[in-house]
Structure formats: structure tokens, C-alpha cells
Amino acid sequence: MAVIEVERLRKHYPGFHGGTLALDRVDFEVPEGGVFGFLGPNGAGKTTTIRCLLDLIRPSAGECRVLGTKSRGSISTVIDQIGAIVETPAFFPRFTAQRNLDLLAGLYGMGRREVRGALERVGLAGREKDLVRGYSLGMKQRLGLAAALLKDPKVLILDEPAHGLDPAGITEVRGLLRQLGDEGRTVFLSSHLLAEVQAICDKVAILSRGRCVAQGTVREVLGRGRTTGVLVRVSDIPKAMQILDAGGFDVSEADDAITVTADPARSSEITQALATNELYVQEIRPLQVTLEEVFLELTADDRDEAWLQEPPKSNDD
Amino acid sequence: MTRLLLVEVRRFFARDIVRLFGLILVGGIVLITIGSFLSSLPMTPAEAAEADEQIRANRTDMEEQILQCRNPPPATEQIEMMEQQGMPPEFIERMRIDAERDRTRRECLDQLQTSVNGRLIFARTYPSNIQLAIFPMALMSLAIGATLIGAEWTTGTVTTQLTWEPRRLRLFSVKALVAALGVLATFVALQALMAVSLLPGTLLRGTFAGIDRWWWEHYLDIVWRGGAVLAIACLLGFGVSGLIRNTVAAVGGLFAYLLIVENILRAVTQDLRQWLITNNLLVAVLPDGSRIIPERSAEEALLLLSAYVFGILVLSGFLFWRRDVAG
Ligand SMILES: Nc1ncnc2c1ncn2[C@@H]1O[C@H](COP(=O)(O)OP(=O)(O)OP(=O)(O)O)[C@@H](O)[C@H]1O
Ligand SMILES: [Mg+2]
Numbered sequence: 001m002a003v004i005e006v007e008r009l010r011k012h013y014p015g016f017h018g019g020t021l022a023l024d025r026v027d028f029e030v031p032e033g034g035v036f037g038f039l040g041p042n043g044a045g046k047t048t049t050i051r052c053l054l055d056l057i058r059p060s061a062g063e064c065r066v067l068g069t070k071s072r073g074s075i076s077t078v079i080d081q082i083g084a085i086v087e088t089p090a091f092f093p094r095f096t097a098q099r100n101l102d103l104l105a106g107l108y109g110m111g112r113r114e115v116r117g118a119l120e121r122v123g124l125a126g127r128e129k130d131l132v133r134g135y136s137l138g139m140k141q142r143l144g145l146a147a148a149l150l151k152d153p154k155v156l157i158l159d160e161p162a163h164g165l166d167p168a169g170i171t172e173v174r175g176l177l178r179q180l181g182d183e184g185r186t187v188f189l190s191s192h193l194l195a196e197v198q199a200i201c202d203k204v205a206i207l208s209r210g211r212c213v214a215q216g217t218v219r220e221v222l223g224r225g226r227t228t229g230v231l232v233r234v235s236d237i238p239k240a241m242q243i244l245d246a247g248g249f250d251v252s253e254a255d256d257a258i259t260v261t262a263d264p265a266r267s268s269e270i271t272q273a274l275a276t277n278e279l280y281v282q283e284i285r286p287l288q289v290t291l292e293e294v295f296l297e298l299t300a301d302d303r304d305e306a307w308l309q310e311p312p313k314s315n316d317d
Numbered sequence: 318m319t320r321l322l323l324v325e326v327r328r329f330f331a332r333d334i335v336r337l338f339g340l341i342l343v344g345g346i347v348l349i350t351i352g353s354f355l356s357s358l359p360m361t362p363a364e365a366a367e368a369d370e371q372i373r374a375n376r377t378d379m380e381e382q383i384l385q386c387r388n389p390p391p392a393t394e395q396i397e398m399m400e401q402q403g404m405p406p407e408f409i410e411r412m413r414i415d416a417e418r419d420r421t422r423r424e425c426l427d428q429l430q431t432s433v434n435g436r437l438i439f440a441r442t443y444p445s446n447i448q449l450a451i452f453p454m455a456l457m458s459l460a461i462g463a464t465l466i467g468a469e470w471t472t473g474t475v476t477t478q479l480t481w482e483p484r485r486l487r488l489f490s491v492k493a494l495v496a497a498l499g500v501l502a503t504f505v506a507l508q509a510l511m512a513v514s515l516l517p518g519t520l521l522r523g524t525f526a527g528i529d530r531w532w533w534e535h536y537l538d539i540v541w542r543g544g545a546v547l548a549i550a551c552l553l554g555f556g557v558s559g560l561i562r563n564t565v566a567a568v569g570g571l572f573a574y575l576l577i578v579e580n581i582l583r584a585v586t587q588d589l590r591q592w593l594i595t596n597n598l599l600v601a602v603l604p605d606g607s608r609i610i611p612e613r614s615a616e617e618a619l620l621l622l623s624a625y626v627f628g629i630l631v632l633s634g635f636l637f638w639r640r641d642v643a644g
Contacts, residue, residue, distance in 0.1 A: 013641075054480055054483070055483055056476060056479060056480075056641070056642040057643050058641060075483045076482075076484050079480065079481065079482075079483050082480070084480045086476050086480070087644075088473075089477065090473030090476055090477050091474060091477065092472060092474055093472060094333050095331060102327075103324050103327060103328055103331075104477070104478075104481050106320060106323060106327065107321060107324050107481050107482055108320070108481075109320060
């Protein structure tokens, strides 16, 4: 069963000049267990989707379900199994971290013991008596994570949980999320940190300008990248480029090396062409496609047109 | 539901503003304790016994005094006196109407409170202190009601709470209920503290004489009207702040409306007066409120104010239920 289902989800924020179309028929499914990465550039609609999932905002069309329950109006029946962070987690600045969590825990009849456990799990033990006002961004983020974990939830919906964390914190959270996923919980993770996502996620969906432009396992999405190529290092770069160009290869120079846009399976043809012309290859290897490259490629539209321009406008509201 | 209620009660009493106002009230009470003690005269036991006797004598024919007070005789003597002093006739006429108008039992009870010069009389000082405290407490209640929901919006904690309790109407109602009950609990605590604070002065230099059936009638009347006014003020702040999702704007806007807009309306037209919040508040709090809006009792004023606040709460709750929680 899919734990999260989003179907033709549309959200239009009313406003001046026609408002903003934040989500435009988004579809995806998150299977049970493991870590699901939800990617997209700023303003793509990640937070908007998460707000719809949690019934914080009303979709303009389409619907979403969490644990088989429609979010709109019925989320309360499953909310005890959902831990969530929406944007920067908000707590009462003039209460201590402990009191903030106590007040949430009290809603479910939980007590100090559970609160302590959650605080320990995110590395805040010892700082629980401090006012949240005095917390750093990373500490607030950890507190948000503690609150999300407090319910011992089946599903975690986390909006950029690593935002503001230091490198050690990022590594810790990465380990924690992976562990949660391995325990059989479903972690839905929106993030900008593509290397993190690539390292811990089983599946991903990429959102761009309110549309889902790719989804599937990390491997499947990496396969969507067009940038497959081979890196070649030789002593005489200009000559080698000439030879390969003449041989029908698409070449470009990249710091002290040549990038050949071609299937890595054609490596032997490349070495052969160069060797016949008495150029001997110092290094040749397939170029690794990263999620970052695929992401930048798939969301290129977003930057070309939208960067420094108005956000996408609705035209049918 | 009970858990939500308990959590909200804890949240209420943990709020800085509630604690701050609590401190201010306690500070005020300490000042009253010292002030009432210092301002009352020391007496010999014989003088004290005599004063007690006088108070008791005053209160024997209370029902009769109240009757007289309610339907005052023609004010012939006063009018003659004023005519001799050469006062303008319209002025004298106004005085006559006021002196001869029928009074409410409430107003008479308030007027007939015992008094002996220089003696701290608990039966008199205590209720009048409580009555005095109601006005500042109403302002505090308004601010508390407003910040209780307004701060949730400005800090964004509404989002966090909704991911724990998404039933919005339930959350809203419980918050409103706790706000009102919290303010009422504070009012009860204030009364207890006020009573305790007057004990040293009363025991050493004063008297408890005069606490009888009429006194209780008078006192409970003050308490129930005061409590209703405080709850109304609190829910008014809560409702408006919930509508505009901001404490400062809500409190500022309400004060601007009550102090400026209503004053202008009062000046501009006679007909609107009976509908203004401030006028009705005065009718509800003052013992002789019917002088502010003729023919309106405190109960009617409270009913009207409750209707206003109920309307605002329904609108505010509806929007809390319907509107997007985004950003
Ligand atoms: N409350 C709102 N009112 C109007 N427009 C909004 C509101 N919230 C978001 N938007 C718009 O909706 C679009 C999507 O915003 P959203 O916050 O979902 O993006 P995001 O993917 O979470 O971005 P980021 O990575 O910066 O957090 C943006 O164009 C944004 O301007
Ligand atoms: Mg976001």
C-alpha cells in the first residue's frame, strides 16, 4: 500500500495579479518503508504539498491521502501516526524546549520519559531547560525533529530537516533518517541537499514549478540524466580533440581533460582512435552522473525563465 | 478532549503575560494591604465597641431603607435650597429628575453601605476594592485573550499544534474556553487575596461588622457582573485577535475603536449610544448604570455584549476552521 498518495493536486494561492499557482496537477506515490526524497528548487511547491498532506491548506483541486485516509477533513484519524516538520519548526520562544515538548506530549497522554527520549535522540539532552528563544537555527531544527519523533510515528513528513545544521549534524540526521527508514517507517523528506538525498533515499520525486518532473528509484531518476559521458586525459589536448572530433565524437574541454559525450561503452573506440594517432591515454573513465546534475537539468526551465522573475502565474483561475 | 483542555490550561498559566499580570495584581494587593492599614485610625477597645454598635444599628431596618431609596420622595427641600442660591432653572430641573427617579435595588444596596469615620470596615472596603479592580482587570483580560491566540499565529505555533490536533474547531473552542475560565479563576484568586490582604488591618484596627444578608447580596452582585465583564473582555480580545491573527494589531485596533471611534459616535448621535460597547460596559459595571443608558439594566447590557462577542467568536472560529494555515 502506498503510504502517501498525491493525485492531480493543484493549489492556487489567491492574491493580486491573479495570485500564484503553486502546484499544478502533481501526482506521486510514496511506498511504505524507507526514505523518500522530495526535491525541487526554491518555490517549486514542496512546502505547499506538505501543507496539503497535513490539511493545513485546502487544495484547489485533486486530493492527497496519508495512510489511506484523505487529508482534507479526515487527517485527524491518522495524525497520531504522523510526525511532521513544516518549514522552520515553530515553538514558543519564551518556553523551554522541555515545556514545549511536554505541552505536545500531554495531548497524547505521554510524559517526561518520552520527551527525554526524543530529546536524547536528536542530541538536545542537557539543553532542554534552555528557552527556545536562545536556540540556534540548527537547535530549533533538532527540536522540531524531536517533536516529530515524539509520537513514535509510522510516517515522518519532514520539510528540509537538515536546514541550518552543521556538517556533523547533517551526518547525524542522515544516519537517523536512514535508521528510521530501515525500521520500516516511511520518511518523506523534502530537501535541497542532493548529495544527502542520493546517499539515503530509496526513491525520489522532483518537483519543478509546481509540476512533478521525475519520480522513481534514485537509479531510475539518475538514468533520466542526458549527461552520460567519458572523461579522457592525454598529454596533447588540442590534438586529441581534433582527432576525436574528426572521428565523429562530441567533445569539450574540461580542466586538463576532455569530456566526450558518449556512452561509456564506446571507451575502447576512443582509446583506439587516439592510439592510432600516437596519442596515449593517461586516464579514461565514465563520468558519474549525480543527482545534482539530473536535478539541475530537469529543473533548468525553472531557472532560465523564472530566476529573478515573477513566480508562475495561474491562467485559469 | 480532557487532555487538550489540561494542556491548554497548562499553556495558559505558563504564558508570560498571565504571570506578569498576576504579579501586577499581587503587587497592587500588597500596596492596598499597607495603605488600608496605615490610613485607618487606631482605636481604643471602647471606641471600637461603640463603632460596631453604630454599624449594627444602621443595619436594622435595611429593607425599609432600601424601599425608601428606591422610590425617593419629591426633592422639595433641595430644590428650594438651590433656588435660593440662584442656580439656573434647567440645572435645577435636571437635579430634580435625578433625585426623584426610581432606583434599582442594586444602586440602593451600594449607597447604603456602612461607614464609620476612620475605621477600617471590611464589609465596605472589600467590595469597593473589588469593584475598583474590575476596570483594570478588564483591560488585562482583553490583552490576555488577544495574545492567547495572536501569539500562536505570530510565532507560528498554530502549525505545530495542528499537526498534533488537526480538529480546528475543537482546538479553537478549547482555547477560547480556557481563556475565559483562566481569567475567571484569576478573578476568584484576586478576591481571596484581597480578603487576606485586608485581614491585618481589619483585625488590628477595624471590624467585620455589617457582613449580613444584604452585604452578601450586594457583594455577589458585584462578583457576578464583574466576572461576566472579564469573560466578555477576554473573549472579545480572543475573537478579534483570532480574526486578524495578530495580538498587537488586535489590541491596538480594539482600543482605538473603543476610545476613539465610540467617542466620536457618542458625540455624533444620540440613537447609537445604547448600542456602544463602552456604554454597555459601564451599565454592566456601575451600580447606577441606568443613568448611562436609560431603562437598561446591567443584565440587559451583559446580554447585548455577550451577543456581540458571540457573533465575533462565531466568525473568528469559522475562519479558523476554513482559512489556509500557510506561512
Ligand atoms: N501563503 C502563500 N501565499 C501566496 N503564495 C504562496 C504562499 N506560500 C507559498 N506561496 C507560493 O507558492 C509557491 C510554492 O511555494 P513553496 O513554499 O511551496 O515552495 P518550496 O518548494 O517549499 O520552496 P523552498 O525550497 O524555498 O522552501 C511559491 O511561488 C510561493 O511564492
Ligand atoms: Mg519550503
